[in-house]
Amino acid sequence: MKALVYLILTQIKNKLLSIRKRPGIIILYAFVLLVIVGSVLIAIMSGGSQIDKSNVDHRILYLFLSGFGILYVYTFISSGLSTGSTYFSMADVGLLFVAPISPKKILVYGLLRTMGKTMLASIFIFYQIPNLNRLFGYGYMEIIALFLIYVVILMICQTLSIGVYIFSNGNETRKKIVRSFLYAYLGILIVSVYLIIQKEQVGILDAAKIMVDSELFSYLPVTGWAIMFFKGVIMGSFMHVLISLGLFITLGILLISLLTGHKADYYEDVLHSTEITFQRLKDYRDRRNISSTTNRKIKVKDHENGLQKGKGAIVFAYKHILEAKRSSRFVFVDSLTLFMTIGVAIAGYTMKSRFNAYIVLATVIYIQYFYTIFGRLKIELMKPYIYLIPETSFRKLVAASLSSLLKPCVDSVFIFGALALVGGVSVLQCIFMALAYCCSGAVFVGLTVVYQMVLGSQPNRILQVFLGFFIMLLVFLPAIITSVLFSTYIIPESMKFLSTLPFSIVNLISAFFMFYACRNLLDNSEFSDKM
Amino acid sequence: MLVVNNVTKKYGKLVANDRINLSIGSGEVSLLLGPNGAGKSTLIKCIAGLLKFSGNIEVCGNGNKSLMAKRDLGYIPEVPSLYDMLTIWEHMEFIARAYSLKNWKDRAEELISRFELDDKKRKLGKELSKGMQQKLSICCGFLPDPKVILFDEPMVGLDPHAIKELKTMINEQQRAGKAILISTHMLDSVTEFWNSTNIMMDGKIVAKRNRSEMEEAGEDLEELFFRITKREN
Structure with missing residues (x-):
């Protein structure tokens, strides 16, 4: 038993000592502590406990x-x-x-x-x-x-x-x-x-x-x-x-x-x-994409063994489709699609209003951020093949991004279909929100490329999670401002379903510029399987 | 066929490769030896076009980042990097399609068979043992029939049969006029077929020898390695 007590105590001690050398983690823990203490103080000061408990x-x-x-x-x-x-x-x-x-x-x-x-x-x-x-x-x-x-x-x-x-x-x-x-x-x-x-x-x-x-x-x-x-x-x-x-x-x-x-x-x-x-x-x-693999046993039959299509860079796209098929029977329709569709349906059912539909859109875009930047393009950038294959950098980048661009399009049909059906939001508004969702996906794929170009590797998860929100806001800011101005000053009430259109267009332009600016990424950046 | 001219690679202040020069001709097997952290893998990655560097590297007369050079270059990494959700056969197909190879199926079958993977063609990358992954990684590297082949610790994780087969294949490639660079710690495994050797320490090539020179001087590769690396230590 002494050995086990020693093990537990030493592990705790070393964990605490290791934190000393990691200022980022100290800040993170201090932040967590601050939020908890702050929560307690706010609760005390707000005096919320005086509410009528019978109601x-x-x-x-x-x-x-x-x-x-x-x-x-x-x-x-x-x-x-x-x-x-x-x-x-x-x-x-x-x-x-x-x-x-x-x-x-x-x-x-x-x-x-x-x-x-x-x-x-x-x-x-x-x-x-x-x-x-x-x-x-x-x-x-x-x-x-x-x-x-x-x-x-x-x-x-x-x-x-x-x-x-x-x-x-x-x-x-x-x-x-x-x-x-x-x-x-x-x-x-x-x-x-x-x-x-x-x-x-x-x-x-x-x-x-x-x-x-x-x-x-x-x-x-x-x-x-x-x-x-x-x-x-x-x-x-x-x-x-x-x-x-x-x-x-x-x-x-x-x-x-x-x-x-x-x-x-x-x-x-x-x-x-x-x-x-x-x-x-x-x-x-190792930053392997856990969502792209599955724990269930997969038995590949003879007729299923093969890519069958593609030559040159485009083979990345066909490979991704095959991998998606192996992960989910319905290719791009996976647990994320299901989870978001159910979530949106519940949210739509419980809070029926046009404004709430925008909150739903913002939430699904936020979730999409994490799924896209942990997606298949990132995995390719962390394997040597994309650098070794004799094709131009731009073609390889586009081909390796296609599946990440397609997935939001498929997801959007289910997510916004559910919002229209259960949430009672107009079909037209849902179509344009779906478009906004797809264009946000393009921005996120663009961000993956920009990260690699600027940082030389993919940022770690903590950085992505904590800075993700701010980076997202920064990138989306011009698109959001354009949409708000367009919606407030230009379009009449009857055309409000078009509110998200400027957001989509600006995002598409941003994504294009990101890709264009980083078109030589694979020639200019370094292969790194670490973050 | 492979010319490395004044290549320097820095990670911040650390100089991983310091003004490296080497060249490998047709039918030559060159060794890259050195203790851990000497900069061997970094140099191989620079040649493969995976890292940025200062200096110049040419593969069959073309800059190593050009498409022509990529076509002529094969790289077998130290740690096999495979796709979890592709089968053995699909890895071969992926490489064949990506390199736009023609009539590749027989060659793929032969490679798979030589490494005794033919009964596992439908196995996914994630289901393969470390040794099988290494075998598949070698098959992927060989499939495009490159003129210059880079091996980074190719024998690690292989069973004796596979080591024997790989040696035979390296010999065949040598006879076919390919230029081969092998980074390894396992001196015993490469004694039969090397033509030249480069011993690295602290990012520099501290000794270069030809086999004929060494044989004339009565030098032994292992002794030379220990003498140089010990003295430098």
């Missing part, structure tokens, strides 16, 4: 919490059915697993370490102190309870994933059983919402609110228990808190026993998951 609809928060719970249960069980989850790193596998230390103690070490990481990752909840205080009148007790239950959900789901992996690994029948339970879990929720809609004659959102607030829902594993816990804290019901904690602890003990049972050898089971996690982290560090 507060706590069910909205239950709905959010349930959403996270269901998402985590589904994601972690699904990962348990394929690769499993892990508490360990490759260093643990190589050094700890072979050391003469009890596997149970090593498991405790893994659990504690994961819990620490999960708590740190969940700290974002504290950013919401002012909002939670203002909207629901929550005090520190409720916010800490929310933080704790979020951490518990994540920990349990992670353990559940390991448990599912151990239970079902290599056994198709058991996998089917787990899958059936998972589908039943989700099915019960869908059927319940449907029944409530029928019975109460309410909309889907209200039905969901009624469902998560019901007593029966509180007994739904993991998600329901979390709601029971949080409700218990809000209502001051000690019994609810106790029952929910009891259920979580029982499930936790069951899963841990599965890991440490005398027949189970969790080393072998977590080894594969640890290797997969390590590879993912490596891919992340």
Whole structure:
């Protein structure tokens, strides 16, 4: 045990010491701390807790919490059915697993370490102190309870994933059983919402609110228990808190026993998951595009083996289409398309107005920024082939960008189709917003090229995430100003659907200039597989 | 066929390559030796046109960044860089199409077969072991039948069969009049076929020898390497 305590303490110490040499990280941590302290101070000064609590609809928060719970249960069980989850790193596998230390103690070490990481990752909840205080009148007790239950959900789901992996690994029948339970879990929720809609004659959102607030829902594993816990804290019901904690602890003990049972050898089971996690982290560090690959097993049949088309630079575009086909059955329609379409449909349904449609547009463009600059063009720039192939730089750049330019066009059909259908926004406005979305995509592809030209490599993720917003605003500023002026002073009310047209045109011109200015990029910049 | 003239490559204040000169003729296998951090990989990347440098590099009489030079140049990197979602066969097809090769299929089949990858043609890049990735990377480098071939640590990760096959292929290329530059630490693996050697230290070529010169002087490659690198240390 001494070795494990030493390991944990030394890792913490070295982590803290390493921060000293990284001023950027110090600033980042200081910023996070400042935001949290600021949130607390704002909450205190605004006195939001004096709101009339009888008018507060706590069910909205239950709905959010349930959403996270269901998402985590589904994601972690699904990962348990394929690769499993892990508490360990490759260093643990190589050094700890072979050391003469009890596997149970090593498991405790893994659990504690994961819990620490999960708590740190969940700290974002504290950013919401002012909002939670203002909207629901929550005090520190409720916010800490929310933080704790979020951490518990994540920990349990992670353990559940390991448990599912151990239970079902290599056994198709058991996998089917787990899958059936998972589908039943989700099915019960869908059927319940449907029944409530029928019975109460309410909309889907209200039905969901009624469902998560019901007593029966509180007994739904993991998600329901979390709601029971949080409700218990809000209502001051000690019994609810106790029952929910009891259920979580029982499930936790069951899963841990599965890991440490005398027949189970969790080393072998977590080894594969640890290797997969390590590879993912490596891919992340090496900036390989995780979204362009998939974890599911792909079997390439004889007739599918080949690019079949393209000669010269254009082969990059055909290669990207083939890769997209392998990642998603519907080529450019992937999980991002689905996620954004559902998100936009919900947003459109809940906040029907023309102005809100612009907020939706801004949000999807912001999400698109990250997906484009982490996209396939970036991957090509980090492999030697694009530099070696005997074609002109401009042709290779354009060919390697085509798929990144096409994807937003396909996505926009679904996203803005949903906005028109569910959100009630006019078809014409949706068409022009879709155009704006596609042209923003062109700007982002242009930015990838500019980054490579100016910085000599692709900026790291932290830089992209933190500066991304400001760079985006800067690049979009002329387009936004043109659109606002055009919309305010030139077009009549009946033609307002054209508001985003100047934005699209200016963006298209910007993208063209970016490409043109960097047309010799591959002759003038250096290959670098690092960022 | 390959001329490197006064090439200097700097990373900030660090001089990775300092006024390097070398030339390799037709049918010549030249070695690039040196301890870790000597600047061998940087030089190979400069020749391949992947890095900016000052000086001049010519491949078959053309500037190394020109399209003509790219057509004549093959580069096998130290770390195989493959596409996760393409199969072995698709990597070959991709190279063939990108280089606009004609009648490439038989050659691709032969290369794949020589490296014992023929039963794995439908395997994706991400499913390949490190050794198989290295084999495929070599196949990709050989497919366009380049006149100048650059190898950066080509034997690392290969099994004995593949090492033997690669040696045979290098010999064949040598006989076919290709110019070959090999950067390696594994002196034993290249003793049979090298014609000239360049020993690098701290970004400079500190010794150049021809095989005939060394044989006349009774020098041994390994001894020379250790003597030079030790003295410089």
